[in-house]
Amino acid sequence: MTELHLWLRHEARTTERRTPIVPDDARRLVGHGVELTVEESPQRVFPIEEYEAAGCRVAPAGSWATAPRDAVVLGLKELPGEPAGLTHRHVFFGHAYKGQPGAAELLGRFAAGGGALFDLEYLVDDTGRRLAAFGFWAGYLGAALAVLRHRGRLRAPLTPTTKEDLDATLQPAADDAEFTGLVIGALGRSGRGARAAFATAGVDPTCWDLAETRDLDRRALLRHDVMVNAVLATTPVPPFLREQDLDTPDRRLRTLCDVTCDVGSPLNVLPVYDETTDWDEPVRRLRDEPPLDLVAIDNLPSLLPLESSADFSAALLPHLLDFGVSGAWGRCLDRFRDASRALGLDKGEPHDH
Numbered sequence: 001m002t003e004l005h006l007w008l009r010h011e012a013r014t015t016e017r018r019t020p021i022v023p024d025d026a027r028r029l030v031g032h033g034v035e036l037t038v039e040e041s042p043q044r045v046f047p048i049e050e051y052e053a054a055g056c057r058v059a060p061a062g063s064w065a066t067a068p069r070d071a072v073v074l075g076l077k078e079l080p081g082e083p084a085g086l087t088h089r090h091v092f093f094g095h096a097y098k099g100q101p102g103a104a105e106l107l108g109r110f111a112a113g114g115g116a117l118f119d120l121e122y123l124v125d126d127t128g129r130r131l132a133a134f135g136f137w138a139g140y141l142g143a144a145l146a147v148l149r150h151r152g153r154l155r156a157p158l159t160p161t162t163k164e165d166l167d168a169t170l171q172p173a174a175d176d177a178e179f180t181g182l183v184i185g186a187l188g189r190s191g192r193g194a195r196a197a198f199a200t201a202g203v204d205p206t207c208w209d210l211a212e213t214r215d216l217d218r219r220a221l222l223r224h225d226v227m228v229n230a231v232l233a234t235t236p237v238p239p240f241l242r243e244q245d246l247d248t249p250d251r252r253l254r255t256l257c258d259v260t261c262d263v264g265s266p267l268n269v270l271p272v273y274d275e276t277t278d279w280d281e282p283v284r285r286l287r288d289e290p291p292l293d294l295v296a297i298d299n300l301p302s303l304l305p306l307e308s309s310a311d312f313s314a315a316l317l318p319h320l321l322d323f324g325v326s327g328a329w330g331r332c333l334d335r336f337r338d339a340s341r342a343l344g345l346d347k348g349e350p351h352d353h
Contacts, residue, residue, distance in 0.1 A: 004034045004323055007071040007088075008051075010041035010061035012080040015279050017045045017160050017305035018134075020076055020091075020120075021320075022313040027054035032321055037071070039063060045160070045305035064088070072323065076120075077299060079106075085113030094119045097339045098265045104343055110336075111345040118332040123319065130189075131328055132315040134301040135230075137308040139193025141300035142259035143183070143228045144170055147201045149283055149293055150226050150255040151176055158279040158297075160305050172202040179225035180252075181205035184213060184240060190230035190259050213237070218245055226255045233260075233267040240269045246287050254291055261298040279303075 006029065008021055021029070021036075023046050029036050038051040039061050048058055064073045065083050075092040086109045094117050096103035110117055123131050144166055148154040153169060181198050185191040186207035198205045206224060213231070216238065221227065222245060229240065245251070261276055262268040276296045277284050286292045301308035325333055340346040 004320075005068065005071045006034055006036050006320065007059075007064050007067045007073045008036065008038045008056075009064045009073055009075045010039040011043070011075060011077055012062075013077050013299070014043065015302060016077050016299060017043055017302045018076055018299075018309045018312070019044050019046060019305075020074055020132075020309075020312060020316055022046060022309050023050035023054045025313045025317045026051055026056050028317060029320060030055035034321070037067070045309060072118075074320075078102075079109075083113070084109060086110045086115040087113040089116045089118060091118045091120060093121055095121075097122070097335060098262065098267050100262075101264045103339075107336075107340050107343055107345055111340060116333060117336045118329060119335065120316075122332050122335045123328050124331060125328065131319055132312055133189055134308050134312055135189030135232075136193035136196075137301035137304055137311070138259050139183075139190030139195075139228070139230050140197045141166075141193075141303050142190070142230070142257040142295065142297075143181075143194035143197035143205075144201070145282060145295050145297075145300075146226050146228055146255050146257040147181075147197065147203065149295060150179060154282065156280065156282055158282055158303060160303050163304055163307050166304065167200050170197065170201040179203070180223070182208065182221065182224040182227045184208045184221075184227065184229050185231035185260075188230060188232065190232070194228045194230050194259070213240070216240060219248075222248055222251045222253050225252055226257075227253055228257045228259060229270055230259045231269055233262065233269055236267055237269060239271050241272050243272055246272060246292060251290065251292070255293050255295070256286070257295040259300065261296050263296065 026036055037057040037059050039059050040048050041061055052058055069087060071088060073088045073090045077093060094106060096106045125131060145154060147170060181203045183191050183194045183205050186195060187209040195205060258270050263274060263276055272286060273294055276298050278297060282295055282297060284294045286294050319328060323329055337346055
């Protein structure tokens with residue numbers, strides 16, 4: 001293969017502390033002949049000096065827009081609004097293939113510049129299983145925040161922490177009332193994380209997955225005190241909760257955490273809210289009487305940036321060493337082309353790099 005030039009960008013979102021490549025794995029990439037440029041970032045959990053020590057080049061934050069044309073720009077969350085045309089190959093979570101707000105605009109920017117999106121959500125093996133994901137930590141944080149809210153111990157604004165410190169806050173106190181928990185999507189990565197957090201909190205949750213959601217018992221759902229949704233829907237399914245369900249007189253449900261955060265998408269299984277929450281205001285009250293609180297933060301793993309980055313980077317590393325247009329990366333490119341074509345944006349192959 002031709003020499004790969006990866007450009008690790010600074011994240012525009014101020015609450016994003018994670019990185020897809022940690023310094024130890026950056027050193028491994030450089031050792032395999034990959035040219036790795038890392039942008040300075042005041043918020044990334046790892047200081048730039050650790051990347052320099054690993055043999056990476058350093059560039060100013062946001063300079064990816066003028067990077068060499070053959071560089072592959074690597075990030076996690078959304079791009080800033082400029083430039084209007086995206087000329088590079090980008091690797092990040094684009095959230096642009098399920099009709100989400102802003103999806104057409106993002107894909108239009110790639111069409112305008114001739115670049116391409118390799119969406120990390122669609123980096124999958126030949127059975128459709130994702131090869132690198134933050135799911136476990138998203139589920140862990142989602143359940144943890146839900147438990148803390150239900151017990152009256154969630155403090156805002158949220159700040160990044162460590163698993164050791166988070167687990168200390170999850171330990172049940174002598175005066176904590178018992179409650180029932182429910183994890184939907186319990187067998188997936190996020191579901192396993194949610195179950196682990198509930199266990200740390202001393203709660204044995206009800207676990208539902210495909211078998212239970214095919215013929216959903218909403219009355220049974222509403223009889224739980226705390227619910228965590230960890231389902232990543234790929235095809236439309238009947239919603240798990242509807243507006244009328246929230247007004248059911250005997251609803252016990254008091255705390256709801258939506259780990260998936262597919263708000264605005266036709267695949268959203270919780271169409272009872274229209275805007276995510278954030279670190280400053282992590283909770284939104286959906287009903288006053290009886291109360292129902294929502295936690296719906298779309299970058300939960302950034303609250304445990306060291307642990308989540310290390311896991312993700314270890315999973316992504318071998319695939320970056322094999323970056324190209326075949327195999328898993330080829331499937332990513334096919335999804336991008338299909339989505340662009342569906343919007344009438346496909347103008348043929350992305351520019352040669």
